[in-house]
Amino acid sequence: MSNSWNSPVYRLIPGGNSVDSKLWFTKKTMSNSIISQSSKLINKLLSRNPRNEEVLEPPVETDPQKIYQELDSQFVPRDQEYIKRTKNLRLLPLEPFRRGGKYSYAEWSHVVGIFQTIMYMHLENKQNNRVLDIGCGTGILGIAAEPFLGESGHYVGIDVLKEDIEFCTEHFPKETYSFQHLDVHNTVYTPEQASKHLPWDQPDNSFDLVTALSVWTHMTEETAFYYFKEVARVLKPGGKALITFFHLDDHYEKSLSLRKEGEKGRYHMTPQSRWVFKNSAYESKYFFCVGKVPENAIGINVEGMEKMQNEAGLKRIAYYPGNWKEIPGAYFQDVMVFQK
Numbered sequence: 001m002s003n004s005w006n007s008p009v010y011r012l013i014p015g016g017n018s019v020d021s022k023l024w025f026t027k028k029t030m031s032n033s034i035i036s037q038s039s040k041l042i043n044k045l046l047s048r049n050p051r052n053e054e055v056l057e058p059p060v061e062t063d064p065q066k067i068y069q070e071l072d073s074q075f076v077p078r079d080q081e082y083i084k085r086t087k088n089l090r091l092l093p094l095e096p097f098r099r100g101g102k103y104s105y106a107e108w109s110h111v112v113g114i115f116q117t118i119m120y121m122h123l124e125n126k127q128n129n130r131v132l133d134i135g136c137g138t139g140i141l142g143i144a145a146e147p148f149l150g151e152s153g154h155y156v157g158i159d160v161l162k163e164d165i166e167f168c169t170e171h172f173p174k175e176t177y178s179f180q181h182l183d184v185h186n187t188v189y190t191p192e193q194a195s196k197h198l199p200w201d202q203p204d205n206s207f208d209l210v211t212a213l214s215v216w217t218h219m220t221e222e223t224a225f226y227y228f229k230e231v232a233r234v235l236k237p238g239g240k241a242l243i244t245f246f247h248l249d250d251h252y253e254k255s256l257s258l259r260k261e262g263e264k265g266r267y268h269m270t271p272q273s274r275w276v277f278k279n280s281a282y283e284s285k286y287f288f289c290v291g292k293v294p295e296n297a298i299g300i301n302v303e304g305m306e307k308m309q310n311e312a313g314l315k316r317i318a319y320y321p322g323n324w325k326e327i328p329g330a331y332f333q334d335v336m337v338f339q340k
């Protein structure tokens, strides 16, 4: 297996051992001056003599995201040399490539752990699994799934976003991972792609596990129903699907009276009042959204969920309500596990 240091993301600038020589940067996100300021700062910190403390000048950059990205690009490669017990975390990408409404290194690592655990709990065999990840983004669930692929397993990531598929193809080891671009339309992610629905280019009955993290939460009723049937088609008999939703059930109804305007969540850091699904998504009886563009965030009600499961022939075997409902949860969104 090739290791992630071969990935362009962590390619080192040859020569020397200083922090400067190890900087990786994107043209898009960082200026040379910020890099040189904080590399000086870090070099100073690394060589500081405790008896001769210097007063260090902070970098002049004030945009918190830029400062974060800069520190991240220096911290992550160092952290990855330091990982001891969780091998798959070495595959974590740098901040510009972290997706899904979660951008902090710690948060990505935490989310990898949550989904690795849920996969472990529900996979029949712990090794040599074939995993299909829909809406893979930059591969967070590919990292979570790595321990369960083993010698003969394989992970396939599918996404409508071409640039994420290109990133993943470069970043992940080719022996165990492959990625496919799905050339279909999504109003938020791929407004320029014309096709409404295309089946996945994968055989029937061929996967032990299908996953989708924060993907059915961006699908309209028609798309959600169509691809839920695709999940059933590609799963092996007895195979499982692990999919997240905003499920508009009793927990959600109860949360409505708890939500306070202007306050962040009890267990998450986004506004409580943001997650109120009061508008029908394109006049659906089952799918509801929070704002004007439904695909930004769509929830499904109990009736819709039952109909979708029945039409696809999938049985729900586990449900972990999410903390977006202002209750303690395994994750932010609701996590459901289905079986064929």
Ligand SMILES: C[S@@+](CC[C@H](N)C(=O)[O-])C[C@H]1O[C@@H](n2cnc3c(N)ncnc32)[C@H](O)[C@@H]1O
Residues within 6 Å of the ligand: 099, 100, 101, 134, 135, 136, 137, 138, 139, 140, 158, 159, 160, 161, 164, 182, 184, 186, 189, 212, 213, 214, 215, 218, 223
């Ligand atoms: C919120 S992001 C989540 C990405 C990733 N799963 C994560 O959690 O980091 C939603 C992803 O779903 C993808 N997507 C939207 N509609 C899709 C569809 N019909 N098929 C496959 N991917 C889709 C988007 O391109 C985007 O990468």
